[in-house]
Amino acid sequence: MADLRQRPPQVTRAHSLPHLGCLTYSAENGLYAASIAAGSGTIGRALLSKNPGTLNWAEPSPVGYDGPPQTLCWADHSLWVGDPTNATRIELTDRGTCQDVKNWVLPEDGWSTKYHCGITTDSLGRVYFSNEWYKGQIYRGENDKVTKHTFSLNGYDHLSEAVPVPGTGRITMIHAVSGKGRMEECLLELDMDTGRCRIAPLPGMGEGLKLRWFTGDWLLVQGNGEILSDDFAQLINRNTREVLRIRPGMFGGEKMQHIGILTDGTVVIVTRRDRVGPVFRYPIDFWGFLRTANKPKKLEWREYKEVYPNLPIFLPPKATERKIILKKDSLTILGSVFAPPFTLSQLAEKLGPARIVLQNGTRKSPVTDRESPYTQALALWDELGLQGWLDEDEQTIKTLGVRVAAQGEYAVRQIFDGAVWIGFKDYREASWKDFAGFAHTLKLGGFTVYTRLPGPVPEEQSAQKAKLEALSAMVQISWKEPEKKAAKAQKYKLSKPTEPVLHFDTFNFKLAVMEVLMYEKGLLAPKLDAHEFAREYSRRKIDIDAEGYEPIPEIRKWLEKYQIPERLARSVTEIEMDGGSEIYTQLCPFWDGEDGAFDLNTITEAELRQFPNLKHITLMSSKPEQVLPILERCGIEVDLL
Structure with a gap:
């Protein structure tokens, strides 16, 4: 030991x-x-x-x-x-x-x-x-x-070294596929409930690989060390997909045997030295060294269309080669972006002409229970595995289906040999909801998507096995114009003035004027209400109960930017400053009136001259000597509080 x-x-x-x-x-x-x-x-x-x-x-x-x-x-x-x-x-x-x-x-x-x-x-x-x-x-x-x-x-898969994927029913293990003249071992992630899986090649690793959890989000894949051209090990971050290679010779000329990590995060590397035996090495900056010694590399996941264990012996194609991507407002097919509503001519312009097929069937009335014949026009792009159901105008495509597997009877002849993504995930990993107990559905913007996720058919549904497996072979995408939500009230959004406005050099004087025009005479709108302002404000949550003991920055900024029309200046004949004024309780809801925050201690003659009818001010000031001379020059009577 x-x-x-x-x-x-x-x-x-x-x-x-x-x-x-x-x-x-x-x-x-x-x-x-x-x-x-x-x-x-x-x-x-x-x-x-x-x-x-x-x-x-x-x-x-x-x-x-x-x-x-x-x-x-x-x-x-x-x-x-x-x-x-x-x-x-x-x-x-x-x-x-x-x-x-x-x-x-x-x-x-x-x-x-x-x-x-x-x-x-x-x-x-x-x-x-x-x-x-x-x-x-x-x-x-x-x-x-x-x-x-x-x-x-x-095949030869084994569970002894599989690693669970945190928070899920999936496991990661080593899986072999046919390579260039030999079997190549890869990383396989398998959902133990559904059999859905994906695989990632491990180039440069050789055969006889061992997999184990290393630390945090990191997995360690260790080679057998027999071939010097193969990596000794690779560290793989399962969240970022970053790959850090540990190649022969990176830690000296000795043959590497093992790598481990202690509970305090210290990495220990074991090498074997001739005529000495095991040598323990403690790298000083292990992670930094690996990143500087290697070119950046990412793990490349590829999605299987097939369900485990019925996997082909060869790797599936790269997911980056052929993609259909559904987003909230568009559908991208092999790099061409289509905006809904989809039309036959819109798709044909980028994808080429479609094969048109008339499909006959019967439809049962939910009221009379009688069956009546109908004819459905289909637009098919066989080489892409796309099947479109045309509306009665035979131009609008009301539903577009992507055939993702071979089972079931569909008019489109081939399956799509690429990846189908919803947002930034493979469609099988999207946030689906159960639909009628046998299928799955999700909504994305105006799109509604239906399919049945691939996986084993439960015994109680075995009588419908063929039908259920066929449902998993098609991803159906329909679009409907979303209902427009009522525009959110923007009562406190300030607009640009269309007439001359007053100029203020002193913020506290402007507050005293706004108290008269907004609350006493009702000539300014909107009438500021702090709680209403906080509910409308969207850039952050304003907590009045927690922040109301100081002037609320967003409300102060709104008051500073508020433009008062010049024509209203004549309506200001008297100003009575008081600690209980409404304007102060909206700017600072829990102000106690004792700190002089709104005292008028400075004022300019220029801003006073804008108010020709102002004859009296009840002054709230801690430094009246600084403002009284200016008020007197402008002919304004003053009472001190």
């Missing part, structure tokens, strides 16, 4: 625990698990320890295995253990002691004595295990019950 937090690592030798392997840690339970071959090595056991450095291990389960188990998987408060013929769940208490043990003996077959049971979990608390390597049947454990899963594994 080596404690890598110490430098050099603190080593404890354990002669009494031979063949200890598969060390794994559960942060949730604070426990380590490992496997061991007991006695002669033919019987294996699972072990638990709170601190492996003390060499104090306990056997939580009486179940013995065919050799040391090579699969250990944590799932909440349970440890799952697998050997070629068994899957065992060891349920633990909060204290880390054994509470219950359940064992499932897997069916024997030609492969089961050779390969260990693969076990993984998803982020929804479900456990999956399979008893063989080639096309193995998957079993699912959920709520203390194990059932046969709806689909099996594809």
Whole structure:
């Protein structure tokens, strides 16, 4: 045992625990698990320890295995253990002691004595295990019950190193496809409920890849290190798709063996030096070094049209090559943008002429229940997999369908060999709602979309299997002019003046004038109401209760910009300044009138001369000596508060 937090690592030798392997840690339970071959090595056991450095291990389960188990998987408060013929769940208490043990003996077959049971979990608390390597049947454990899963594994896929995608029922694992003269291993993301999946090539990685979670959003794909031209490992961020390569020679000329990360974020790299053995390296700026040592690279996901496990042996085409993209106000087909409503001539101009087909059928009346014949005109672009249903004018396309799979009977002859996106996601990952219990629908702007997401047909709907599978082969897009919402009131939107306006040098004097014209005489509109202003204001949320103890900046700015017509100046004959004036309670709703915020301590003769009929002011000022001379020169009587 080596404690890598110490430098050099603190080593404890354990002669009494031979063949200890598969060390794994559960942060949730604070426990380590490992496997061991007991006695002669033919019987294996699972072990638990709170601190492996003390060499104090306990056997939580009486179940013995065919050799040391090579699969250990944590799932909440349970440890799952697998050997070629068994899957065992060891349920633990909060204290880390054994509470219950359940064992499932897997069916024997030609492969089961050779390969260990693969076990993984998803982020929804479900456990999956399979008893063989080639096309193995998957079993699912959920709520203390194990059932046969709806689909099996594809080819040589294995669950032992699959990693759950956080917050979903999807897992990520290594999957092989046919490449240039050899099998190429890729990254496969699989939805365990629907069988929908996507794949990403891993160029430069070779074969024999191992996948595990590294830290945060990062996955680690590690190669076998046998071929020097292949990367030793690649770190992949599953959110940003950033790929950081770890190539031979980046950390010295020694052969790299392992890379790990400690709980404090310290990265440890293990290399092997001739005649020395393992060497532990602690990079100072691991992430920065990788980014400067590599060209920027992104993981390239490709979408499968097929549902797992019925996948082709070759990679699907690149998603960037051929796309149909639906947005709120447009539909883009292979780079050509079409705005609704769609017409036959509009599409034909960019996509070429359509094949027109008349389709006959019968329609049942919902009132009389009688059937009547009808004829439907279809516009078909076979090479694109597009089928348009024409309206009665035979020009407007009321619904446009994209054929995404081969099953079902449709007039359009081919399927679309590209990707269908809704917004910035593959259509299968969009936010769909259930429709009538057998299909899915969503709304995007004026568009309504219908399909059935691909996936296994539930047993209770098996009688309609062909119909339901056909629904998943077409994405139907209809458009209807959205109802226009009533324009939001813009009572406080200021317009440009169309007549001469008054000029103010002093904001507090302008407030005193607005009190007279807006609240006393009702000559200015709109009459400012702070709460109404806050509700209308859209750039941020104004919280009057929290902000009303100080002048509210947006209201002050509105008052500063407010233009008073010059013709109203003659209406101002007297100004009575008072701490309870309405204009102040709208600008600063909870002002207590004690801080002199609105005192008139400065004024200019120019702004006073604009008011020829102003003869008296009740003055609120903390520095009257600065304004009294100016008021007297303008012939204005003054009473001091």
